[in-house]
Amino acid sequence: MVEKFSHDIAIVGAGAAGLRAAIAAATFSDKLSIGLLSKVYPMRSHTVSAEGGTAAVLKEYDSLDLHALDTIKGSDYLADQDAVELFVREAPSEVIQLEHWGCPWSREEDGKLAARAFGGMSVKRTLFAADKTGFHLLHTLFQHSLKYPSIVRYDEWFVLSLAVEGGAVRGLVALDLRTSELAFVSASAVIVATGGAGRMYQFTTNGVIKTGDGMAIAYRAGVPLKDMEFIQFHPTALPGTGILITEASRGEGGYLKNKDGERFLSRYTPEKMELGPRDILSRALVQEIREGRGFEGPFGAYLLLDLRHLGEKVIDSKLPFVRELALNYAKIDPVKEPIPVRPAQHYTMGGIHTDVNGRTPLPGLYSCGEAACVTINGANRLGSNSLSECLVFGRRAGLDAASFALSRREGGHNPGGDLSVSSEQYTSLAEEKMNRLLKKEGGQERLAEIRESLQSLMETKVGIFREDEGLREALREIRELKGRLPSAKVDDRGRTFNMEMVHAFELDFMLDVAESVAYSALMRRESRGAHFRTDFPKRDDRSFLLHQLSYNTPEGPRGEKLAVNVTRWQPTERKY
Amino acid sequence: MFVLDALNYASDWLDGSLAFRWSCRMGVCGSCGALVNGTPKLTCAAPIPETGEVLIEPLHNFPVQKDLVVDIGGFMEKLVRVEPWIIRERERALEEGEYPQKPEELEKYDQFSACINCMLCYAACPVFAADKEFIGPAAAALGFRYNLDSRDEGANERLDLLTGGAGAFDCTFVGECSIVCPKNVDPALALQRIKIDAAVTSLKSIMRRGK
Structure with a gap:
């Protein structure tokens, strides 16, 4: 028997972006029911490891234009400038909001927020809480979120897929890690805030939970990933x-x-x-x-x-x-x-294609934080812009999803609408996949062998320096690993905290994301920001001042191009 | 080589059914606590002893779900109970900017805000061992952190929550919680100061009534 839950909004991921979205939706209307699902307890989310700070213009010597220009130049002119302008405008009030909620920001002697210098920022504009800014921001958001009874948490629930019908998202399928029971969560809006996919690299600053789950489930639901070739190395x-x-x-x-x-x-x-x-x-x-x-x-x-x-x-x-x-x-x-x-690998600039309200091309589906690609980061994110991004676009996604979900509710729709097929159809696909793992006889290589092969090929062929032949090899090898995964050996046949099964699903997700990264890197025959092609060492604005979208197809990723929004800052040579 | 590396080696190459939580492997996500040779530790920061032999057990005082995975649901409920958010009569508008807070005001509560919810203190606490309802070190320290915050006005309300039921007065001041804390938080101190604050507050209210 599959359990069923229903919420106006289901949020996947409870780091800074997911929590900020949840609080925004909860304050928008207390009529809305908000489900917050995360494969770890919220305070374990990887936001916790962010150290340096949160960028926002709060000092009299600074200006919004300067923050925008630094960010755009940092992005090697691939950021969408309208999004950046909006981002720098809203970041200061988000920092203040967190201050009002109790974040222990470091202070000047007079009690004002202290700011420090950061890479690529032309003045001191990075607000900080010692060097544990992410930790404090996450705990402040989580503790504040406990105030709202309309936020219903599903701690240690792993989301496996989205339900899409009639051209809109209707809900999702999730796995309760305690029991391996599946549940269907219907929702008018789903916000994906699952962070990046750093664990596809061998050498990364990312925690083990950063496996690109949300990117992969959106990609499989037909939503494009954007600018995936841009991987930041710290x-x-x-x-x-x-x-x-x-x-x-x-x-x-x-x-x-x-x-x-x-x-x-x-x-x-x-x-x-x-x-x-x-x-x-x-x-x-x-x-x-x-x-x-x-x-x-x-x-x-x-x-x-x-x-x-x-x-x-x-x-x-x-x-x-x-x-x-x-x-x-x-x-x-x-x-x-x-x-x-x-x-070491640090951040995925690319992600789920969204607009400035967190909307993806699939109605009802939103994304924010590292999982999303708005994009304010373009080809290279500046340090301390990511926490601000989680706050600004987490809030925007939460508010937009709330207004969308409320209008559906007032229109007499059940959350998720009336599915023409039963929700069991969605859960049974996941059930089958689980059973293949749990009931499989024999099996050959260990999951760790496949994972390490992926991490090693990403490191050597899709790393800091890339070239045509290596990228083609990487694509071939990723496809080969995809073929090997279903026959991997699984030791754990139990249903209580079967972490091996979770890791198998995560690896399956990472392989899709990695394929999209290698594909986009191969297609971008220029060097820009974090993407450096030894065979095309120059930036080429004539051919590549463009975003690349990748769509999932049975044959692998299919590419599309999208213009960059340039408002006031024409691309020039980038020097520091 | 740390205990967590050994656990990962075992699950990757020897027995994939081994269950344990971990993520950041840098001592800040708080998920990898276990008993290492009998002492509560973060496994990511616990070196493997020279002998190469180490006993790893699930944290004491929690129901074991599987292997090293323990049920911390009770703690999650206690977190909400101490109202770990800023309480104010009037909230400042965003346009008014930040609440000024001098470095010495931050210093007052700073250490109590460093808790990573790793549960090592609960595993070490003899009072919690005997009574699972006991509010316990981490939740009490967190509530107290907000009481010490110059932006907060909810101290009286929170003191009632912190001392009511199986609250701070049940603490026998063994101090094991502070010894095992990997983040140098001193929850034992928080618990003692909660007792003092609560006593002073009730004394004051008795004196007011007497006037």
Whole structure:
């Protein structure tokens, strides 16, 4: 017997974007019932790992135009400028809103919010809560959301697919991890806020939950993914683990040094030095290593992030988490020694194609946060814009979905409308898939073998540097892995917290997302932002000042192009 | 090499049915707590001892769902009970900007806002072991965090919630919670100060009535 639930709005994912959307919808009307589904407890969401801060224009020396220009230049002119203008306009009130809800922002002596420098931002505009901004933002949002009885949580429920009928979304199928029971949740509007897909890479700052689930379920429901070739690599992660060492450590004055003790960025970003954008810095680090100026360690080559000159007081007040992470996970005290670092996958700029209200082309389906692609990030996101993005577009998606769902309710529709086929039809597809895993005899290779093959091919062939042949190989290999997955071996036949089954579904999702990334990277025969083609090392505005959409077809991704919205800032050469 | 790495190796290559929660592997998502050689630890931050041998068990004091996965539903309900949000008579409009809060005002509650809800303190708490209704270290510290926040006006209301039923006064001040906390929060201190604040508040109200 399949359980059935009904909500006006179902939100998938309870990180910053999902929670902000939920609160926006709950305050829009208390008549609306909001289901909030997440495969982990909300406070485990990966927003928790964001460290450096949240960008917004709140200082008198700053301006909206400057934040917009920095963001657009940072995006290598691929951001939609109308979206960026709206984003910078709404970010300040979102930061204030979080302040009113109790977020422990760091302060100036006079009690005002403190701002710090960040890569690609021309003035100090990144508001922060020490170096645990994501943690505090997430917990503040989650705790505040507990005020609203209309938000009904489904903690540790894993969403497997969307139900689409009559050209609109009608609900979703979810799995209760405690029992492996399936449920059908009907809803007038569904908001996908499941974050990125960093785990398709071997070396990533992302938590294990970041497997692109929402991107894949939207893609499979016929919604295009946009600008998927743009994968951000963060210049400074701990070798071995991939643990993020925040850009704030450079914002506060830290140096990057090579084996000769040289601040090598003078040869790459002479004006901005350590505060250049992430795409250029990550390439610079790899270049230094390739030219023999890196260090060799047990986890491969690395460079050094030196904070010693900041002194213990600054480190403990502004960067306490960096010190804790370096001590616990690398046995290094940054007060006394430089921290070994190397670039690691960090963020997916691309995602579910939406407009500025979070609407996807499928009526009733919304997306926000890292899962979505509005796009304000274009080819390269600036550090500290992502938390603001979650807030601004989480709220907008929540409000728009609320108004849509309310109009349907007032029009006499049940949430999700009247399905012409039974909801069991949707759940039975998922049930079949589960049974194939649970009841399969034998099986050959372990899931981990397929996962590691994917992670390794993405790292080497769809990484910081790419070229035609490698991308074609990557596509072939991803398709081959897709063929191998159904015959993988599954040990766990139980139904209580069958994490192996969850990981099988996640891997299945990641393979779709990875295919779309490799495909879009192959099609973009130029270099722009985080996408660097060694065979096409120049930006080519004549042919590629365009977004790329990819649609799911049985033969693989199908591409479409979409114009970039340029309002006031004409593309020029990007220098730092 | 950390305990979590060993768990992952085991589930990837030896037995995929092993169930445990984890995500960030950097000590901030709070999901990977377990007993490591008898002590509550985040497995992502617990090094494997030189001997190479380590005993890993589910956190004490919670119903075990499977392997290392324990049921924390009771805690989630306690979270709501302490009203962990800003309570004010009049809310400031967004256009009025931030509530000014000096660094020393932030300092007052800062450590109590660092809790990652990892449940290690509940696994170490003898009072919670005996009475699952006990509000417990993390929920009490969180409620107290809002009481100390200069933006909040809900302290009296929250003190009632924190001390009513199986509340703060049940704490026997063993202090194990603060010892096992991986984030240097001092929930034992929060519980003692809640008791003092509640006593002072009720004394004041008795004196007012006496006037």
